[in-house]
Amino acid sequence: MAALPNDVLEEIFSRLSVEELVRTSVLSRAWRRFWQSVPALSLGFGRTLPAAVIDKVLLAHTAPIESLFIHLASGDVYCRMHDDDEEEEEEEEEEEEGARPNHIDGWLALLSRRHPDALTSLRLVQWFMSPHASAAVLSSFRSLTYLSLQDCALPPGGAAVLSSFRSLTYLSLQDCALPPGDLPGDLPLLRTLVLRYLDLESGDQLSGFLSGCPSLEKLRLDTVKIFRPRLLRIPNPKLRSFRAECVPCHSVTFVGGQILQNVLLNLITYDEDEEAVIDLAKFFGNSVLTGTLRIREDRIAHQALATFTSFHFQQLKVLIMHVNWGIMESIHLFHWLVRSAPNLQRLRLKQLNSMYMSSGLKYRFHHQDFEPQVFWNQQSTVRLDKLRTVEMRHSMFIEPQVGFIQFLLARAPVLEKLILVRDDIATSWPEDALEELNRRQEYALEVLNKCHKSSTQTQIQIRAGKMLYKC
Structure with a gap:
């Protein structure tokens, strides 16, 4: 270890907790003060430290410190702790002087006096930004490119201070208390934006912020509550990755003609009283997908599919989605997406479990006049000429799934691998449920063997924790 070059040692030391980092001083005379010069400090590293x-x-x-992560213990937020004998006196001082500056303000002030231009990465957890001291200190970190704030509180105008980081390329705000209508202004070099567990005043507020980020390539919205008006326009022309979870996606519209490479939509919403249905035509606008689409839940406006032009998915390569094989609309949506993606190469399906009754495996299809196998047999014009890998999780070998498998083996000429994964939870089900599952699997195997004769290059696997069948 002593013979390692300094850059390698710095990389190793930067991955140690602060306790381990300081302890290295007793391992070698050469390392006695080496920890004092490492450019990256993690003062938390998965656990809190006393101030x-x-x-x-x-x-x-x-x-000079280039990268700094501070996770302050919740009981150590303020510089002076309440003492039982002086509690009343300190409360009177607080009423006169206002809230005391917290520890992090003092530490940032120390860094700003030493080497402010060296700091490029800053992550703070549980920071309560003081209105006056922090603004002057933060503006000195002109070289900052990475900023992550978690469980932090910003005073009125505090978000505007973040706009002073003109070199910022990554910004993450998670579970932060922002004043109403307060978001950063223009960040011309920002490439990645992560917003999680935030309450925003309106969609226009976020749209205005996004319009000031012309270089944005990745946008993640997770449990972001947008009050009315909710309409969110995403204008960023360079955006390549969009991830939305627990967000009112039915109010989102892409208006920048983006060429999207990775889209994840988790359509579970925080607003249980509102029918959160997304219209794909309005959602994607004039944007095009060229990589991966992930869809969780089936809250799609099915009646709008007829008006949705297929050019959006012409270059789609990977589709990962949840399908409710017991709901006709969900099957129609899945079929429509597959039909609209002629260049699809990989398909991964997961089962929505709402189709099963509480007793276990009792399958109940909700539309008696809809025959899934007949439906798939009628799709003679659909071709999947480039599809090579299909994985179906939570396979119960019910009629809709078997019908799709037959369709798949007939319409995907270059299919190399078909993986059917049984739900592991089935091992804990009642004996009659397991017998029913095994009966369906045997029937499915008979169907697969017949279909497999005309598709000899396809490797079929059935798994339930371990390989059950392979042909």
Whole structure:
């Protein structure tokens, strides 16, 4: 270890917790003060540290700090802890002087006086930004490119301070308390934006922020509550990756003609009283998908599919989605997406479990006049000429699934691998449910063997924790 070059040692030391980092000083005379010069400090590393420890580490560290992560213990937010004998006196001082500056403000001020231009990456957890001291300090970090705030609170105008980071390329705000209508302004170099567990005043507020980020390539919205008006326009022409979970996607519209490479839509919404249905035509606008589409839930406006032009998915390569094989609309949506993606190469399906009754495996199709196998047999014009891999999870070998498998083996001439994964939870079901599952599997195998004769190059696997069948 002692013979390793400094850049390798710095990389190793940057991955250690602060306790382990300081302890390296006793391992070697050459390392006695080496930890004081590493460019990356993680003061938390998955666990909280008391403020006194961080005080000593930062005071002893003399070299420029390029990357800093601080997770402050919740009981150590303020510089002085309440003492039982002085509690009343301190409460009176607080009423006169207002809230005290917290530890993190002092640490950032220390860094701003030493080497402010060296800091490029900053991650803070549980930071309560003071209105006056922080603004001047933060504006000194002109080289900052990565900023992550979690469980933080910003005062009025605090978000505007973040706009002073003109070199910022990554910004993450998670579970932060933002004043109403307060978001950062223009960030011309920002490439990745992550917003999680936030309440926003309106869709226009976020749209205005996005319009000031012309270089944005990745956008993730997770449990973002948007109050009315909810309409969110995404204008960023360079956007390539969009991920939305627990977000009102029915109010989202792409207006920048984006060429999207990765889209994830988890359409479970926080608003249970509203019918959260997404119209794909309005959602994608004039954008095109060229890579991967992931869809969770089937809250799609099925009546709008007829007006949805297929050019959106012409270059789609990977489709990952949840299908409710017991709902006709879900099967229609899945069929429509497959039909609209002639260049599809990989397909991964998961089962929505709402089709099963509480007793276990009792399958109940909700539309008696809809015959799934007949439906798939009628799709003679659909070709999947480039599809090579299909994985179906939670396979119960019910009629809709078997019908699709038959269709797949007949319409995918270059299919190399078909993987059927039985749900592991089936092993804990009642004996009659397992017998029913095994009966369906035997029937499915008979069907697969017949179909497999005309598709000899396809490798078929059935798994339930381990390989059950292979042909």
